[in-house]
Amino acid sequence: MKFKIIADSAADLNEFEGIPFASAPLKINTDEKEYIDDANLDVAEMVEDLQNYSGKSRTACPSPSDWKDSFSDAENVFCVSITSALSGSFNSARIAKEDYEEEYPDRHVSVIDSLSAGPELQLIIEKIKEQVNLGKTFDEINKHIAAYKEKTGLIFMLASMKNLANNGRVSPFSAKAAGLLGIRVVGKASDKGDLEPLDKCRGEKKALASITENMRKLGFVGGKVKIGHVCNENAARTLKDLLLSKFENIDIEIYPTRGLCSYYAEKGGLLVGFEKAGAI
Structure with missing residues (x-):
């Protein structure tokens, strides 16, 4: 080989x-259960379990x-x-x-x-x-x-940042915004690889519009787009249609996220990977 x-x-x-x-595979652990992020993991069940779990959780x-x-x-x-x-x-x-x-x-x-x-x-x-x-x-x-x-990017929409905050990935103050009164946090992966909030939107419709506009600002003019969703295919499809109406020559794929990304993006979240201008 x-x-x-x-x-x-x-x-x-x-x-x-x-x-x-x-x-x-990475692993998601609680005090009660271990979730191994492989082909055997029931992601929807894990997401539901963690939504109803009040204890601490962590990844390995x-x-x-x-x-x-x-x-x-x-x-x-x-x-x-x-x-x-x-x-x-x-x-x-x-x-x-x-x-x-x-x-x-x-x-x-x-x-x-x-x-x-x-x-x-x-x-x-x-x-x-x-x-x-x-x-x-x-x-x-x-x-x-x-x-x-250097010519690819990641932008995200989160309805909750509880797991990110509990694992020290974002501040508790930043996490409080997500989910309050329908607030969606739109952000990106920074050049250093951490999470950088870009916008706070009331409602999913405004968040999807923010994603589209921020992709343009970050250098998207067309090319490959991959949309990962956490139990939110409708939002992913709405975003696809929005992108197709704004840009030409786009190749878009939608898929459900696996365990680790579902853990951090949480239910309702979207992760969008895209090529920037000049990607070859």
């Missing part, structure tokens, strides 16, 4: 066609051995992780890389900090596959992906 892509489960992918692929990243075991016997491995600002998954993958390359000096591992989550990881993974299929070398692919990452 020459090339393989490994992504942690923040990519919302259990499988990926066209190239050897594996997912390294894949261990270095989880990452390394996924490498199999690949000569060239690309690991794509959730932003290092939200998880230790990136650091675990780096330890796995060091162990693997020490054990097999003729093999190579690239660990890519997405500085993002969900649909933006999918854009990166698709681009890696494209470059592999074009016959590019390991070093050429790394160079191309570093440039491509």
Whole structure:
């Protein structure tokens, strides 16, 4: 096996066609139950459980051995992780890389900090596959992906920020705004990979309009868009129609988020990954 892509489960992918692929699952834990973010997880049930749970919850990243075991016997491995600002998954993958390359000096591992989550990881993974299929070398692919990452973005809409606040990802003060009187928080993944609020909108309709306008401000003029939703397909479809009415040459995919992204985005949330002008 020459090339393989490994992504942690923040990519919302259990499988990926066209190239050897594996997912390294994160875990969501409460004092009562552990949810492993793999193909067996009932995401809707987990979301409902956590909505009704009043205790503390937390996440756990894949261990270095989880990452390394996924490498199999690949000569060239690309690991794509959730932003290092939200998880230790990136650091675990780096330890796995060091162990693997020490054990097999003729093999190579690239660990890519997405500085993002969900649909933006999918854009990166698709681009890696494209470059592999074009016959590019390991070093050429790394160079191309570093440039491509500068031309992608993530924007989100959240109806609740309880889990983010409880895990220290946002301040409790910021979290209080979401959900009050129908308020939706619209924000983006910053250049440092943390969460940057952009707008507070009363009602979903205004939030979707804000997403569209902020995508334009961030450099979207057309291209690939991936919309991940947490039990909110209607909002995802409304956003798709809105984008199609405002922009040309768009390739939009809608999908339900998996466990980790559903945990942080919470019920009703949207995550939107998109290409910016100049993405190749």
